[in-house]
Amino acid sequence: MSTAVTTLVNQPYKYGFITDIEAETVPRGLNEETIRMISALKNEPEFMLDFRLKAYQQWQKMAEPTWPHVNYPAIDYQNIIYYSAPKKKDKKLNSLEEVDPALLETFEKLGISLSEQKRLSNVAVDAIFDSVSIATTFKEKLAEDGVIFCSISEALQEHPELVKKYLGSVVPVGDNYFAALNSAVFSDGSFVFIPKGVKCPMELSTYFRINNGETGQFERTLIIAEDGASVSYLEGCTAPMYDSNQLHAAVVELVALDNAEIKYSTVQNWYAGDENGKGGIYNFVTKRGLCKGVNSKISWTQVETGSAITWKYPSCVLVGDNSIGEFYSIALTNHKQQADTGTKMIHIGKNTRSTIISKGISAGNSKNSYRGLVKMGPKAKGARNYSQCDSMLIGNNAEANTFPYIQVDNNTAKVEHEASTSKIGEDQLFYFAQRGISEEDAVSMLVGGFCKDVLTQLPMEFASEADKLLSLKLEGTVG
Amino acid sequence: MSTSVMSLKLPAEVEFNDVYLGKLLKSTQEQQLFFTPEIADWLQDLRNKAATAVVELRMPSTKDEEWRFTDLSELLQVNFQPATVKLTSDVTRFALPEATQSRLVFVNGVYCADLSDVSAVPEGVYVGNLGNLPQENRGKITQYFSENNLEVFTALNTASISDLAVIWANPNVVEENPIQLINISVGGEGPSFSQPRTLIVAETGSCLQLVEYFVSEECGESKANFYFTNAVTEIWLAANAQVIHNRIQQESKNTFHLGKSAIAQGRDSRYTCNEISLGGKLYRHNLVVRQTGEQTETILNGLTIIKGEQLADTHSTVSLTQPHGNVNQLHKCIVDEKARAVFNGKIFVPQAAQMTNATQINRNLLLSPKARVNTKPELQITADNVKCSHGATVSQLEADEVFYLRSRGLSEDNARHLLIDAFAADIIERIPVESLRQRLTQCFSCLVP
Numbered sequence: 058m059s060t061a062v063t064t065l066v067n068q069p070y071k072y073g074f075i076t077d078i079e080a081e082t083v084p085r086g087l088n089e090e091t092i093r094m095i096s097a098l099k100n101e102p103e104f105m106l107d108f109r110l111k112a113y114q115q116w117q118k119m120a121e122p123t124w125p126h127v128n129y130p131a132i133d134y135q136n137i138i139y140y141s142a143p144k145k146k147d148k149k150l151n152s153l154e155e156v157d158p159a160l161l162e163t164f165e166k167l168g169i170s171l172s173e174q175k176r177l178s179n180v181a182v183d184a185i186f187d188s189v190s191i192a193t194t195f196k197e198k199l200a201e202d203g204v205i206f207c208s209i210s211e212a213l214q215e216h217p218e219l220v221k222k223y224l225g226s227v228v229p230v231g232d233n234y235f236a237a238l239n240s241a242v243f244s245d246g247s248f249v250f251i252p253k254g255v256k257c258p259m260e261l262s263t264y265f266r267i268n269n270g271e272t273g274q275f276e277r278t279l280i281i282a283e284d285g286a287s288v289s290y291l292e293g294c295t296a297p298m299y300d301s302n303q304l305h306a307a308v309v310e311l312v313a314l315d316n317a318e319i320k321y322s323t324v325q326n327w328y329a330g331d332e333n334g335k336g337g338i339y340n341f342v343t344k345r346g347l348c349k350g351v352n353s354k355i356s357w358t359q360v361e362t363g364s365a366i367t368w369k370y371p372s373c374v375l376v377g378d379n380s381i382g383e384f385y386s387i388a389l390t391n392h393k394q395q396a397d398t399g400t401k402m403i404h405i406g407k408n409t410r411s412t413i414i415s416k417g418i419s420a421g422n423s424k425n426s427y428r429g430l431v432k433m434g435p436k437a438k439g440a441r442n443y444s445q446c447d448s449m450l451i452g453n454n455a456e457a458n459t460f461p462y463i464q465v466d467n468n469t470a471k472v473e474h475e476a477s478t479s480k481i482g483e484d485q486l487f488y489f490a491q492r493g494i495s496e497e498d499a500v501s502m503l504v505g506g507f508c509k510d511v512l513t514q515l516p517m518e519f520a521s522e523a524d525k526l527l528s529l530k531l532e533g534t535v536g
Numbered sequence: 537m538s539t540s541v542m543s544l545k546l547p548a549e550v551e552f553n554d555v556y557l558g559k560l561l562k563s564t565q566e567q568q569l570f571f572t573p574e575i576a577d578w579l580q581d582l583r584n585k586a587a588t589a590v591v592e593l594r595m596p597s598t599k600d601e602e603w604r605f606t607d608l609s610e611l612l613q614v615n616f617q618p619a620t621v622k623l624t625s626d627v628t629r630f631a632l633p634e635a636t637q638s639r640l641v642f643v644n645g646v647y648c649a650d651l652s653d654v655s656a657v658p659e660g661v662y663v664g665n666l667g668n669l670p671q672e673n674r675g676k677i678t679q680y681f682s683e684n685n686l687e688v689f690t691a692l693n694t695a696s697i698s699d700l701a702v703i704w705a706n707p708n709v710v711e712e713n714p715i716q717l718i719n720i721s722v723g724g725e726g727p728s729f730s731q732p733r734t735l736i737v738a739e740t741g742s743c744l745q746l747v748e749y750f751v752s753e754e755c756g757e758s759k760a761n762f763y764f765t766n767a768v769t770e771i772w773l774a775a776n777a778q779v780i781h782n783r784i785q786q787e788s789k790n791t792f793h794l795g796k797s798a799i800a801q802g803r804d805s806r807y808t809c810n811e812i813s814l815g816g817k818l819y820r821h822n823l824v825v826r827q828t829g830e831q832t833e834t835i836l837n838g839l840t841i842i843k844g845e846q847l848a849d850t851h852s853t854v855s856l857t858q859p860h861g862n863v864n865q866l867h868k869c870i871v872d873e874k875a876r877a878v879f880n881g882k883i884f885v886p887q888a889a890q891m892t893n894a895t896q897i898n899r900n901l902l903l904s905p906k907a908r909v910n911t912k913p914e915l916q917i918t919a920d921n922v923k924c925s926h927g928a929t930v931s932q933l934e935a936d937e938v939f940y941l942r943s944r945g946l947s948e949d950n951a952r953h954l955l956i957d958a959f960a961a962d963i964i965e966r967i968p969v970e971s972l973r974q975r976l977t978q979c980f981s982c983l984v985p
Contacts (some may be wrong), residue, residue, distance in 0.1 A: 124601065415955060433930075436908075448922035460918040461928065465909045468902035468932040477925040478917050 076268050081142050085271070089113065090242055095140050097243075099210050101218050104499035108225065109173045117233035122234055125397040126438040126458055127337065127366050129302075137304060141244045141272040143186060176286045181206055183247045183263045185276060190245045195259065204288075205250040208337055209277055212248035219250055225283055226376070229346045235306040235368075236343040239275045243308065251286035251317075260516055265294040267327070267338065271306040278487055280310070282317035284350065289516060294327055294363070300336045302365060306341045315350030315377065320358070320516050324523050326365035332421070334393030337365025344371035345401075348380035348409075356383040360523040361398060371403035372480040374427040375437075376411035382411040385511040388525060390423030390455075399429035399446075400458075404437035404470065413444035414510050417529075418440065419455035426458040432513030433470035440470040448478045449507055452454075501527070539652050554594035556612055557692065560729065561590055564696040567618040578678050579697060581709060586694035593688040596961075604822055605910040606849045611792050616764045619644035619721065619728035625649050627720065630751050632971050635716035638663060640701050641721050644730035647699050659746070664865040665925035666700050668853070673704050673737075680737055681774055681799065687822070689794050691733045693768040700733035705742035705777075714745045714782070719767065722753045727762040735768040738777035738805075745780040747969060749797075752788035752815070762817075763791040770798050773805035775829060780808045780969055786979070787815040789844065796822045803829025803858075804955045810967050811838040812976060813848050823852040827889075831860040838865070839963035843872035853882045856889035863894040868963055870956060871900065871907040879911040885920045896905065901959055 083094050088277040092113055096106045121132070181195035183206065190208030201208050205216060212220050230240040230489070247263040267274045282288055305327065311319050321344075330337025341362075346355035373382030384400040402411040419425035427446045448457035459476045481503050489499035504527055505512070512520050552558030565587075575583075595612065596603040631639055637656030640663055641648045647665035656662045669677065681694075700716055719732045738744050751762060763908075765787065773779055778963060787793055793816040801807055813819050825834050840848040854863050868878035877900060885892050900909045913926040933955050941951035957977075967973050 086817065096966070150714065253831045374616065402641065419671040448917070450917070453890070454918070455920065457915070458914075459926070460914050461912065462909045463909070463928055463930060465900070465902065465930040468905050468907055471932075472928070472930040474928040475925070476912070476927065480922075481922040 072198065072326070072328070075522070078099065080269055080270070082138050082269070085138050086535055087137070087139060087242065088223070091139055095242060095244065096435065098140065099213070101213055104217075104221055105213060105440045108230065109241050112230035112237050116234065116237035116241055119231070119234045119237055124369050125158040126369065126460070127426075128398050129395075131364055132304060132339070134238075137273040138271050139273060139275070140244050141269045142244075142302050146362070146490070149315055153430055158476045159265040175360065179193070181259050181261050183208060183261075183271070185247075185263060185265050190247070196308070199258070201253040202255050202258055203330060204238060204255060205248065206261055207248055207292070209248045209279060211244045212279075216248075216250070219281070220279070221312050223279055223310070224277075225310075227312060227345050228308050228343050232269045233343060235341040236308050239277060239306045239308045243275045243277040246278045246307070248278075249288060249290065251282045251288050254285040256286070257288040259377075260289050260291060262291040262293070265292070267303055267305065271301070271303075271470070273306065274303075276307045277474060278307070278309040280321070281312045282314065282319050284315045286314075287318040289322070291322045291516060293324050301332075302337055304339050304341070305364075307340065309344040309371075311340070311346035311355055313346065313348050313350060313353035313355055313380075317344065318351045318354045321371070322358040324360045325363050325430040326526060330365040330392070332392040336364065337394075338472045340364035340367045340369060342369040344369065346371070346373050346382070348373060348375045348377050348382060349407075350380070351377040352379045353377050354381040354383070356385075356514070357400065358389070358511065359372060359394060360387045360511070360515070360526065361388040362526055363387070364396075365394060367394075367396040367398050369398045370401055372403065374405065375404045375411065375412060375440075376405045377394045378404055378406040378414040381409070384415070385514040386410075386414045386415045387418070387508045387511045387523075388415070388425055388427075389419040389420075390425045392423060394423040394487045396424070397426045397428055399427045401430040401432070402442060403432050404440040405434045407435065408439045409437055410441045411443075413446070415444075415446040416508050417446070417448040417457055417512055418504065418507070419448065419449065420451035422454045424456040424458070427476075428462060429462040430462040430464070431472055431474070433465045433472065435466045437467060438469045442470075442472045444472075447507070448476075449504070450478065452478045480492055537746050537829050537886075539889065541840055548590055550592050554596055556686070557593065561587065561695055562728070563691060564618045564731070564832060567781075568698045574654060575698065582681055584726070585698060586691045590688070590695050591688075596688065601736065602851065607816070607849060608615060609820075611764065611818065611903075612969070613754040614727045614764070616729035616762070617724070619730040619763075620724045622722065627718065630718050630720070630749060632714065632716050632747060632969060634969055634971055635714050635747065638713060639717045640715070640717045641663065642717070642732055642888055643722055644702055644720070645699070645730070647701070648868045656713070657715070658709065658711055660706040661711050662702060662704040663715055669702055669704070677735075678967045680735055680770065682770065682800075686794065689766050690768055690796050690798075690927065693733060693766050694797045696731060696859055698735050700735055702735050703744065703746060704737045704896075705739060705744050707739040707774075708741040710743040710746065712743070714767050716747045716749060718751065719765075720751055720753055721763045721791065723761045726760075727764070729764045729766070732765065732767045734767075736771040736779065738768065738771075738773050738779050740774040741776045742774075743778040745782075745968065747782045747784065747972060750785045750787055752791060761790065763787065765791060765795070767793070767795040767928070768798070768819070769796070769808070771800070773799070773801045773807055775803040776805060777802065778806045780810070780968060782969065782972065783811045783821070784817060784820075784972070785819060789815065789817055789846070791816045794818045795820065797824070799823075799825045800883070801827050801829065801832040801834065804831050805829070806833040806835070808835040809837065810963070811836070811850065811968075813838075813840045813850075813961070814842075815977060816846065816848070818847045820849040821851070823850065825852070825854045827854075827856045827858055827861055830858040832858070833862045834864070836863075836865040836869035837963050837966050839960060840869040840871075840877055841960065842870070842875040842877060844875060845873070846875045848875070849878035851880045853884070854894075855884045856887065856892055856894075858888060858892045859892070861889055861892045863896070864890070865896040865899045866963065868892060868959065869898075869900045870903065870960060870974040871909060872903040874906040876908040878909075878912070880914065881912075882914045882916070883922060883924065883926075885917040885919050885922055886913070890919045890921045892919060892922040892924065894922070894924045898928040899959075900928075901932065901956070902930065903956075924931065940953045945985045
């Protein structure tokens with residue numbers, strides 16, 4: 058391996074700083090008392106407490122899943138702080154100016170400006186720091202169109218009926234181990250509601266930041282697009298560098314009614330641990346979209362570059378006739394990272410269609426697995442799926458696996474699945490070298506080309522950022 | 537050779553982890569004590585080890601990943617007794633003309649010398665049962681039983697081996713004509729249980745072709761009792777050896793057929809498996825290929841044609857451990873009525889197996905709205921200098937293609953048959969035995985509506 062490519066892949070993590078800020082936390086550990094305390098702290102309506110307690114009871118009966126192709130030491134769930142918030146000033150915040158300047162500075166450093174003047178005019182941001190939402194920009198402007206974009210705690214106060222109706226309707230409390238844990242203790246997250254016929258005038262985005270070294274982050278996102286509505290939503294995340302591992306168990310629920318369209322993009326760049334695998338985030342996330350209405354569409358795009366362990370399967374449940382599910386993914390692992398990611402496409406309605414494009418790149422000593430399910434129910438007449446999952450191996454200690462499950466219960470459905478594994482060949486690098494292109498540039502061009510199908514799906518600002526992120530992450534891997 | 541008279545070593549009070557398994561094992565061993573009370577020490581030792589494993593194991597359920605789509609609960613409701621050996625009808629109808637004088641017949645896992653004919657087998661190849669194995673081979677036989685007792689049905693089979701089919705090619709012997717091994721299940725008074733066992737050894741530079749044939753005495757959908765066949769075949773290929781293994785399963789619709797083929801491939805060897813599965817109520821084939829030397833070639837072809845409420849499941853695993861391996865797998869399923877096909881193909885390419893070239897394709901054709909398919913092609917790769925790909929498709933007959941044929945004057949039925957035949961021919965044509973190809977094509981046209 059040439060040194061040029063090795064240095065290209067091994068760029069240090071830029072977002073590893075810690076913000077020194079006074080925090081308000083609940084005692085370590087998890088029991089009914091903690092849950093009641095979180096609920097009380099957030100002044101939640103009664104139904105929410107019941108929801109949490111029900112989830113907690115289910116969680117106690119469940120066992121941590123062992124089927125993912127990842128290894129990690131047992132997590133001590135009693136040694137996690139389940140709620141941590143920057144200490145509030147006594148009175149309620151009226152405007153952005155009153156937010157703790159240390160916090161604003163943190164987000165400024167991350168490249169997320171919360172002051173609306175400086176911000177790109179077409180992106181509204183909800184910034185989440187540890188367990189709580191700090192600020193949401195452009196709220197008023199969005200409200201003019203009837204769009205609700207706020208933190209989920211705020212939604213619980215102001216629109217409890219909407220939250221009650223949709224929360225847990227896509228990912229039930231007992232869906233899986235980590236979803237149950239999230240349902241019991243989730244602290245904040247974003248809430249989006251697009252009313253009938255409205256096309257959301259700007260990109261919505263949430264930025265997640267874990268700061269406290271002993272906190273787990275459990276956020277919950279709920280997006281509802283009513284009949285004919287459409288929205289594009291992006292999510293970004295970073296965390297400081299700690300030697301210990303932090304748990305991130307989020308749940309994202311999307312609901313698309315008749316003719317609605319939701320596009321959900323993620324650029325995940327949690328701290329991935331150092332090259333020996335020390336530290337890093339355990340990213341155990343449940344994301345699921347429900348195409349409830351006819352002709353609805355849900356599209357997931359993800360660029361997964363961070364986290365020590367990723368366990369994530371953004372899924373689409375295609376209930377409405379003619380509904381469409383899409384999944385575009387790039388998962389890059391380096392050093393000792395482990396990723397077990399993919400999607401589930403559950404076809405229930407007639408003429409439903411889904412597309413899966415997954416690109417896995419594994420470098421260093423990492424493990425990268427694609428795990429996907431395509432299920433055609435007995436009533437999904439004329440349903441169609443196309444899946445393609447390609448893996449690229451960089452270095453001879455990396456591992457790439459594919460575990461596609463295909464279940465077809467009717468004969469009018471059509472499923473195609475393809476997978477391939479390749480590497481960056483000597484001859485390819487030589488071809489570039491002949492044309493005077495350095496090894497580094499050649500690698501990033503090859504990776505860029507490999508990922509192009511997915512990158513083109515990202516909203517514009519994100520696409521260039523993601524492309525840059527990929528080449529940074531890959532610095533120094535080949536050579 | 538010393539023999540031990542005390543055959544059954546499991547004390548009566550042993551507590552089995554799984555009651556059903558315990559009953560199966562005890563009844564089989566009791567029967568063997570009666571028929572073949574004397575067995576060699578090494579075999580007794582092997583059986584004891586396997587029996588000890590069975591005590592700890594349990595029957596798999598749909599909660600086990602490997603058995604997720606194949607539900608054995610129906611099997612558990614039947615009280616199987618070891619099958620007795622009596623054959624009434626003529627066996628020659630199953631025999632292939634190419635192998636009339638190189639034919640072994642086993643009835644319910646027991647050797648039938650009077651029905652077998654091995655007169656045409658050339659010198660240097662032994663075809664027969666364990667009992668008649670030449671002394672020189674006998675000395676080497678123990679190394680060819682792998683003590684892999686993790687898999688419950690293999691352990692169960694090993695725990696009660698009394699006789700087995702042995703096909704042994706000495707170094708550099710080339711036998712091009714097929715050797716046919718007919719395993720017949722014959723029903724008794726009640727539901728019967730048999731455990732055929734086969735050992736195939738191809739020594740350095742040798743070449744063999746085998747037709748492993750699983751049939752039931754009465755064919756068709758008679759209301760006879762249930763059968764349970766638990767077959768294990770081990771194939772050892774030394775350096776440069778070649779084995780073509782045609783595995784044909786055509787048992788009655790009352791049969792639970794659980795089969796295992798374990799293959800070890802030495803350097804530069806080539807193994808071809810042509811697996812055809814037509815019969816059985818529940819069919820499961822575990823095909824496990826292990827590479828032990830460099831530059832091996834593994835070709836796995838599979839065809840499943842099922843209808844009614846049949847279930848056919850093929851789980852294949854190819855573990856590469858050395859560089860320059862070649863794997864080529866094509867598995868096809870034609871599923872009609874309410875049948876269900878399951879496929880799971882694993883290919884492991886660890887770091888040592890650089891320059892591996894592996895392709896795996898699974899194609900499924902669903903002919904009726906209630907037909908079902910569960911497929912899971914799986915690749916696990918840690919070596920970077922490899923070419924690996926896999927693909928899976930599920931579809932029905934293309935309306936366009938049917939229309940094309942109809943526009944040329946073919947009836948709807950003929951058009952469909954032609955397309956289905958073409959789909960199956962891809963595999964059937966890879967079988968190198970002419971009469972077998974014809975037989976399968978005929979058999980197949982009566983299966984497809």
